[in-house]
Amino acid sequence: MAKSNWWSCEESRKWDAGQKKLTRRGVLLGAGFCLASWAGSKSALAELKVSKGQKNKPHDVLVYVFLRGGADGLNIVAPYAEDSYYRQRPNLSIAKPTDKGTNASGRLLDLDGFFGLHPSLGPLLPFYHGGSLAVLHACGSQDTTRSHFQAMAAVERGLAAEGPGPASGWLARHLTSTEQESDSPLRSIAFGGILPDSLRGAANTVALESIGDFKLNALESQHERFEKRLQELYKDPSEEVGRAGQETLAVLESLRKIHPEQYKPEHGAVYPTSDLGNGLRQTACLIRANLGLEVAALDRTGWDTHFAQGSTVGILPLALDDLGRSLAAFATDLGSEMNHVTVVVMTEFGRRLAENSSLGTDHGRASFMFVMGGGTNGAKVYAKWPGIEEHQLDETGDLRVTTDYRDVLAEVLQNRMRNDVPQETFPSYRGKPLGVVRSL
Amino acid sequence: MSEVSRRECLRVGLLGGAVVTTAGCAKIANHFASDRRPVTLPASNVEEPSRIVQRLTFGPRPGDVSAMSTMGKDAYVTAMLKPGDDEDMRLRFLLNRLDVFQMDPYETQDLPENEVIRQLQQAAILRAAYGKHQLRERMVDFWTNHFNIYGRKGLAAFRKAADETNVIRKHALGSFPQMLHASSRSSAMLIFLDNQSNIAGHPNENYAREIMELHTLGVHGGYTQKDVQEVARCFTGWTIERRFLRHRWSVIFDETKHDDGSKTVLGHRIPAGLGEKDAEAVLNILTNHPSTARNLATKICANFLGSDSSKWTDRVAETYLRTHGDIAEMLRPMLLSKDLIESPPILKRPFDYVVSAIRALDAETDGGLEVQKHLSDMGEPLYQWPMPDGYPTKTTAWTGTMLPRWNFAVAMTNNTMRGTGVDWNQIGKDANAVTLFERTHGRRPSMQDQVLVNQVTDELRLGKDRYADAGFLCLAAPSFQWR
Numbered sequence: 008m009a010k011s012n013w014w015s016c017e018e019s020r021k022w023d024a025g026q027k028k029l030t031r032r033g034v035l036l037g038a039g040f041c042l043a044s045w046a047g048s049k050s051a052l053a054e055l056k057v058s059k060g061q062k063n064k065p066h067d068v069l070v071y072v073f074l075r076g077g078a079d080g081l082n083i084v085a086p087y088a089e090d091s092y093y094r095q096r097p098n099l100s101i102a103k104p105t106d107k108g109t110n111a112s113g114r115l116l117d118l119d120g121f122f123g124l125h126p127s128l129g130p131l132l133p134f135y136h137g138g139s140l141a142v143l144h145a146c147g148s149q150d151t152t153r154s155h156f157q158a159m160a161a162v163e164r165g166l167a168a169e170g171p172g173p174a175s176g177w178l179a180r181h182l183t184s185t186e187q188e189s190d191s192p193l194r195s196i197a198f199g200g201i202l203p204d205s206l207r208g209a210a211n212t213v214a215l216e217s218i219g220d221f222k223l224n225a226l227e228s229q230h231e232r233f234e235k236r237l238q239e240l241y242k243d244p245s246e247e248v249g250r251a252g253q254e255t256l257a258v259l260e261s262l263r264k265i266h267p268e269q270y271k272p273e274h275g276a277v278y279p280t281s282d283l284g285n286g287l288r289q290t291a292c293l294i295r296a297n298l299g300l301e302v303a304a305l306d307r308t309g310w311d312t313h314f315a316q317g318s319t320v321g322i323l324p325l326a327l328d329d330l331g332r333s334l335a336a337f338a339t340d341l342g343s344e345m346n347h348v349t350v351v352v353m354t355e356f357g358r359r360l361a362e363n364s365s366l367g368t369d370h371g372r373a374s375f376m377f378v379m380g381g382g383t384n385g386a387k388v389y390a391k392w393p394g395i396e397e398h399q400l401d402e403t404g405d406l407r408v409t410t411d412y413r414d415v416l417a418e419v420l421q422n423r424m425r426n427d428v429p430q431e432t433f434p435s436y437r438g439k440p441l442g443v444v445r446s447l
Numbered sequence: 448m449s450e451v452s453r454r455e456c457l458r459v460g461l462l463g464g465a466v467v468t469t470a471g472c473a474k475i476a477n478h479f480a481s482d483r484r485p486v487t488l489p490a491s492n493v494e495e496p497s498r499i500v501q502r503l504t505f506g507p508r509p510g511d512v513s514a515m516s517t518m519g520k521d522a523y524v525t526a527m528l529k530p531g532d533d534e535d536m537r538l539r540f541l542l543n544r545l546d547v548f549q550m551d552p553y554e555t556q557d558l559p560e561n562e563v564i565r566q567l568q569q570a571a572i573l574r575a576a577y578g579k580h581q582l583r584e585r586m587v588d589f590w591t592n593h594f595n596i597y598g599r600k601g602l603a604a605f606r607k608a609a610d611e612t613n614v615i616r617k618h619a620l621g622s623f624p625q626m627l628h629a630s631s632r633s634s635a636m637l638i639f640l641d642n643q644s645n646i647a648g649h650p651n652e653n654y655a656r657e658i659m660e661l662h663t664l665g666v667h668g669g670y671t672q673k674d675v676q677e678v679a680r681c682f683t684g685w686t687i688e689r690r691f692l693r694h695r696w697s698v699i700f701d702e703t704k705h706d707d708g709s710k711t712v713l714g715h716r717i718p719a720g721l722g723e724k725d726a727e728a729v730l731n732i733l734t735n736h737p738s739t740a741r742n743l744a745t746k747i748c749a750n751f752l753g754s755d756s757s758k759w760t761d762r763v764a765e766t767y768l769r770t771h772g773d774i775a776e777m778l779r780p781m782l783l784s785k786d787l788i789e790s791p792p793i794l795k796r797p798f799d800y801v802v803s804a805i806r807a808l809d810a811e812t813d814g815g816l817e818v819q820k821h822l823s824d825m826g827e828p829l830y831q832w833p834m835p836d837g838y839p840t841k842t843t844a845w846t847g848t849m850l851p852r853w854n855f856a857v858a859m860t861n862n863t864m865r866g867t868g869v870d871w872n873q874i875g876k877d878a879n880a881v882t883l884f885e886r887t888h889g890r891r892p893s894m895q896d897q898v899l900v901n902q903v904t905d906e907l908r909l910g911k912d913r914y915a916d917a918g919f920l921c922l923a924a925p926s927f928q929w930r
Contacts, residue, residue, distance in 0.1 A: 237853065251847065
């Protein structure tokens with residue numbers, strides 16, 4: 008590895024200068040490597056440029072952040088203009104943006120005169136007002152079991168509700184229907200040890216904690232020999248483990264050419280040291296490295312706030328602080344590269360309007376979504392708002408779903424990911440265009 | 448044993464893999480020891496004694512497969528289904544050093560949470576690796592996931608040792624209704640699923656939902672949201688004892704917090720005024736329900752037969768209902784069946800993978816932090832799955848984690864993992880490619896194993912210091928990922 012570290016920023020600039028008339032990607036690649044103080048061998052870079060990430064038509068990188076546990080949309084994007092919100096949540100509700108009796112850090116951040124963002128999400132407000140963040144509300148699936156597992160399975164499989172239908176994940180099907188021969192072995196990545204259901208059945212997917220750790224820790228005298236022998240052992244693609252091993256070896260080959268541990272975020276971005284912050288930081292690194300990454304899936308757990316959810320202090324505000332700072336750092340770091348990135352944030356269901364006796368909320372129905380990126384028609388809350396007066400809620404007292412989550416996902420696939428057959432990803436579903444993201 | 452006869456034994460694979468003595472095997476062994484011309488290996492890679500040991504244990508240790516053959520299938524399975532409480536001195540010694548299993552739960556509060564979780568994992572790894580009664584250890588893993596408790600929620604970790612001893616381990620091959628009853632009185636479960644805040648007028652549905660969806664009926668078991676609400680009402684008032692000064696953390700029934708009105712659960716009316724008997728009534732309804740029989744049968748069959756287990760589901764469910772949930776009786780016919788031998792291979796989850804490697808190489812391990820770190824890298828840090836459904840069993844959930852498996856194999860065979868050691872001098876005594884294969888795989892190599900056997904032969908030809916490298920290849924190979 009040390010051998011390939013010789014390449015300095017100076018060299019990078021020279022190389023970059025020679026390339027930039029050719030492709031935009033070349034420019035980004037060169038600049039990224041230089042400013043981020045990365046080092047890699049020249050030949051490796053040249054090779055990456057021609058062989059990886061050069062799809063016939065460029066598309067976005069989709070970053071899918073799943074909030075596991077049922078995130079409380081009603082406190083994250085609170086309908087502060089509704090009296091019922093304050094009546095039903097005497098302890099948990101958050102003061103209106105205009106409430107002068109409460110200090111600023113305890114008030115909602117106004118979005119459109121009706122909805123307010125949780126104050127712990129302050130870092131996202133500039134992106135919202137800048138037009139690169141869209142907020143959606145009253146979204147969800149048709150799942151009525153209110154079971155985490157049923158609802159997550161429905162969403163990750165891309166179904167209306169859990170039941171008959173493809174067993175693979177929606178991201179896996181998207182990757183399959185947009186497959187090309189030139190695909191990178193690192194088309195998709197999941198941070199966290201376990202592959203999420205949304206990527207189940209996807210080829211060229213790896214689940215890992217940190218890209219820096221993605222190497223075979225053998226002795227120097229063993230390393231090359233072991234990898235060669237593994238290549239011989241893992242050569243049966245018809246067997247699940249054989250295929251998985253092949254893909255892993257191909258990714259090792261790709262990652263040998265970059266040095267993620269030296270990655271320095273740009274534009275003064277500071278990522279939280281949380282799992283989500285680290286995951287997004289590494290996603291940014293991979294995007295910059297131009298290895299042909301198409302989909303990154305990240306999980307953030309801790310939203311199942313039956314207990315001690317809190318209003319502005321508690322479990323939910325802490326989780327939101329992490330979410331807001333992580334996403335803001337990611338967008339700040341990537342800067343103009345966000346023009347080719349779309350981030351979707353969602354959860355399996357929202358929570359009941361009425362708070363419970365433990366300063367928490369129980370499982371509900373509709374919740375919120377975020378869409379973020381250069382192609383987003385932001386600065387707007389997209390909601391066919393069903394209302395939260397008693398007669399407007401469903402029979403259990405939950406916010407009704409008026410926007411199918413697949414409307415959002417299908418539009419992102421079609422407009423940003425060059426997926427011309429979203430019906431393969433979401434079978435027996437007709438999407439209704441929302442206009443949340445622009446066409447490429 | 449004289450020098451000459453011992454060497455003879457080695458050549459035919461008795462000491463290494465200790466599988467079967469055949470002339471053919473000896474020929475293969477000699478062959479691989481000398482050159483690399485292709486040889487004909489058996490076509491099938493399933494051997495009955497090996498498969499039985501693979502499915503009923505955390506992988507064969509040297510000698511296990513031949514011991515099973517000697518004993519006979521019936522006697523072996525029968526003995527496995529009736530485990531005693533005896534364990535080897537060494538395991539008892541290692542376990543005795545773990546405070547969390549010696550102290551009262553509330554006393555363990557003096558320890559940091561990470562230390563408690565470390566000790567819990569340590570015990571699990573040690574018992575799986577060295578426990579005498581392996582089928583019970585397998586079932587403990589099964590039920591630990593079935594009644595999964597996330598150690599990092601609400602001090603649940605501090606209560607988990609008691610849950611493991613009194614709920615999981617005690618009933619692992621016993622009575623399911625008794626296990627469920629014990630679980631409903633486990634403070635770890637109560638805290639994990641929020642029942643301490645389930646009180647009259649303000650029910651918390653968490654436990655009510657999961658006891659039906661996961662522990663008993665299954666998600667398609669025929670209950671409704673209304674049933675969830677009614678069951679939650681039945682469990683109101685069950686909470687953790689609060690004493691002045693020091694809590695003892697026992698689960699108690701607080702009648703002042705109980706909703707004592709009448710309820711209807713799955714069509715059964717539970718009259719008003721039963722008090723703490725409400726919970727009993729719910730447990731009876733659930734444990735006698737055919738959906739519970741079916742749900743448990745489906746999971747248990749898949750655990751032993753893999754993806755092709757549906758034809759056993761009805762039979763095992765029927766046994767559940769007939770025997771009132773006798774777990775050993777549910778298992779017996781399935782474990783003795785031809786289907787166990789012929790069923791498709793099952794991918795080892797990381798815990799399986801790690802423990803089977805320790806057992807195959809007869810490694811010394813303390814089950815400590817370093818092994819635990821590898822488990823975490825592979826995606827299965829024990830007691831840390833945050834959802835109540837337990838670690839996934841589907842193959843596709845684990846195929847993204849090949850590299851950490853290889854890295855565990857590297858660390859293990861290079862002896863770079865603190866607290867874990869392999870005695871290559873012992874293993875290397877006259878070992879050859881076939882005996883190394885047999886030791887790790889518990890069976891003779893077949894045609895599909897040719898590449899691996901060739902590679903191992905290659906390594907061994909290069910010298911004695913290559914035993915570890917040859918061992919790495921055996922553990923890292925695709926064939927070692929399945930059981």
